[in-house]
Amino acid sequence: MIEVKNIYKSFSGVSVLKDINTVFEQGKTNLIIGQSGSGKTVLLKSIVGLHEVDRGKICFGDTIFNELNFKDKKQMRTQMGMLFQGGALFDSATVEENVMFPLDMFTEMSQDEKRDRANECLKRVNIINANNLYPAEISGGMQKRVAIARAIALNPKYLFCDEPNSGLDPKTAILIDNLIQEITQEFNMTTIVNTHDMNSVMEIGDKVMFIYKGEKWWEGTNNDIFDSTNKELNDFIFASKLSQKIRDLKNSNQPSS
Amino acid sequence: MGLFYHIGKYFLLLFRVFSKPEKLKIYYRETIKEIDKLGLNSIGIVAIISVFMGAVITIQTAYNTENPIYPKYLIGLTARDTLLLEFSSTIVALILAGKIGSNIASEIGTMRVTEQIDALEIMGVNSASYLVLPKIIASVFFAPFLTLMSMFIGIFGGWIAGVSTGVMTTQDYVYGIQYAFIPYYIVYALIKIIIFAFLITTISSYHGYYSYGGSLEVGKSSTKAVVHSSIFILLFNVILTQLLLS
Ligand SMILES: Nc1ncnc2c1ncn2[C@@H]1O[C@H](COP(=O)(O)OP(=O)(O)O)[C@@H](O)[C@H]1O
Ligand SMILES: [Mg+2]
Numbered sequence: 313m314i315e316v317k318n319i320y321k322s323f324s325g326v327s328v329l330k331d332i333n334t335v336f337e338q339g340k341t342n343l344i345i346g347q348s349g350s351g352k353t354v355l356l357k358s359i360v361g362l363h364e365v366d367r368g369k370i371c372f373g374d375t376i377f378n379e380l381n382f383k384d385k386k387q388m389r390t391q392m393g394m395l396f397q398g399g400a401l402f403d404s405a406t407v408e409e410n411v412m413f414p415l416d417m418f419t420e421m422s423q424d425e426k427r428d429r430a431n432e433c434l435k436r437v438n439i440i441n442a443n444n445l446y447p448a449e450i451s452g453g454m455q456k457r458v459a460i461a462r463a464i465a466l467n468p469k470y471l472f473c474d475e476p477n478s479g480l481d482p483k484t485a486i487l488i489d490n491l492i493q494e495i496t497q498e499f500n501m502t503t504i505v506n507t508h509d510m511n512s513v514m515e516i517g518d519k520v521m522f523i524y525k526g527e528k529w530w531e532g533t534n535n536d537i538f539d540s541t542n543k544e545l546n547d548f549i550f551a552s553k554l555s556q557k558i559r560d561l562k563n564s565n566q567p568s569s
Numbered sequence: 570m571g572l573f574y575h576i577g578k579y580f581l582l583l584f585r586v587f588s589k590p591e592k593l594k595i596y597y598r599e600t601i602k603e604i605d606k607l608g609l610n611s612i613g614i615v616a617i618i619s620v621f622m623g624a625v626i627t628i629q630t631a632y633n634t635e636n637p638i639y640p641k642y643l644i645g646l647t648a649r650d651t652l653l654l655e656f657s658s659t660i661v662a663l664i665l666a667g668k669i670g671s672n673i674a675s676e677i678g679t680m681r682v683t684e685q686i687d688a689l690e691i692m693g694v695n696s697a698s699y700l701v702l703p704k705i706i707a708s709v710f711f712a713p714f715l716t717l718m719s720m721f722i723g724i725f726g727g728w729i730a731g732v733s734t735g736v737m738t739t740q741d742y743v744y745g746i747q748y749a750f751i752p753y754y755i756v757y758a759l760i761k762i763i764i765f766a767f768l769i770t771t772i773s774s775y776h777g778y779y780s781y782g783g784s785l786e787v788g789k790s791s792t793k794a795v796v797h798s799s800i801f802i803l804l805f806n807v808i809l810t811q812l813l814l815s
Contacts, residue, residue: 357687360691362687362690362691386693386695387693389690389691389692390692390693392691393691394687394688394691396688397684398684400683400685400688401685402680402685402688403683413692414692416592417591417595417692417694418591418692418693466692472691
């Protein structure tokens with residue numbers, strides 16, 4: 313479980329996050345949704361400590377993470393895996409080397425053990441026969457999957473994904489979403505996913521938090537969304553004709569009492 | 570203000586760079602890679618430039634000392650001292666600033682804007698140390714070899730040019746390059762290049778590491794790396810010359 317309390321963050325005087333409070337639950341995919349520029353990435357990076365928050369507490373279980381010293385923070389980070397928006401694979405290393413990297417750095421495994429573990433992770437995300445390719449030689453969807461494999465190599469307790477399916481076709485996007493959800497349940501991780509994709513919200517939104525201009529604007533499950541009266545949330549969710557149609561259909565099937 | 574801000578931030582980065590490495594074995598592996606990338610890959614350009622500069626220095630000295638009151642060995646002596654004192658350290662450093670400085674800044678800058686540095690950090694790796702330390706060690710270790718090589722090749726280029734244009738004989742040149750030779754000049758050049766190599770690597774890493782934005786900003790960082798490295802090389806050249814030669 314991850315709990316954030318009264319988080320504030322600004323960049324050179326410009327406020328980006330204001331008083332964010334929420335709980336991200338274990339074994340669930342917790343979604344942070346919002347428009348581009350609303351502060352999703354900054355929030356996620358603040359939670360993992362890549363940004364220093366101005367105020368507030370970030371608790372991983374009972375540990376107040378943002379008050380730890382540099383060394384303890386580093387220690388905690390070996391329990392976290394993160395998937396970045398562009399994949400962030402090391403482009404001078406092969407697929408296999410990328411997945412082996414955290415093992416190289418933080419375990420005393422032998423070369424064979426590391427290779428086995430890397431292949432296990434790659435197999436879990438359905439990447440086979442690509443071990444010796446470089447990131448530039450594989451498709452965007454494959455890069456994302458390799459990045460997931462790298463993120464789970466050390467069996468993390470926490471998984472963070474920043475727009476895991478941006479730039480992917482709808483089918484691949486759903487595949488990635490489902491993969492994240494399956495892995496979350498399989499290993500009982502606490503997973504937080506940033507997205508602005510409505511498909512993801514419907515597919516995997518165990519719990520959804522909507523941020524608007526840096527503030528928490530709404531929170532609930534993906535089923536609650538249809539009943540919400542929050543104007544900004546509705547404007548965001550039902551921006552497309554398709555989602556409007558779905559809402560209208562759903563409403564016409566549920567005669568009001 | 571801006572300058573002090575950057576200098577402060579630069580030293581904070583250095584502080585992180587020189588903290589204890591996670592795993593020596595991996596740092597060792599990275600250092601070997603960097604020696605190849607930054608050092609071995611620079612041999613060609615340093616050799617080409619040295620041979621031509623040696624040639625030009627010799628020919629120019631020859632034309633400026635045509636008057637018979639100047640002994641012919643002066644040509645060799647001038648070529649030698651110019652190479653030892655300035656060319657093989659300072660000018661080679663400026664060339665390296667252009668080559669490896671831009672290389673380092675764009676590599677680290679790209680890693681920054683594509684979040685590869687964040688990926689390292691989230692794994693618990695000290696990204697500053699992991700990325701920069703092997704580069705510092707590789708360049709500080711390798712640059713003296715480039716300087717020594719440049720001295721030899723430059724003197725060789727001078728000989729070829731001098732003899733082939735007929736401005737002097739081989740005997741004059743050989744006598745000249747041995748005449749009143751001060752071995753300390755080589756030490757002086759090596760001390761300079763070690764410090765210049767450190768400046769190039771750290772300044773370029775700094776600009777790359779603190780890139781923010783996209784590929785456009787990486788390009789700008791790379792330009793800044795070259796410009797600032799060059800300025801600091803020239804500044805330290807004056808300081809070091811005062812300290813070491815006066
Ligand atoms: N390192 C930074 N320095 C200054 N401003 C930043 C930085 N990172 C993000 N911002 C600003 O914070 C705001 C929120 O950005 P972000 O969290 O990336 O939005 P998104 O919801 O699209 O992920 C944007 O206005 C952005 O310009
Ligand atoms: Mg974002």
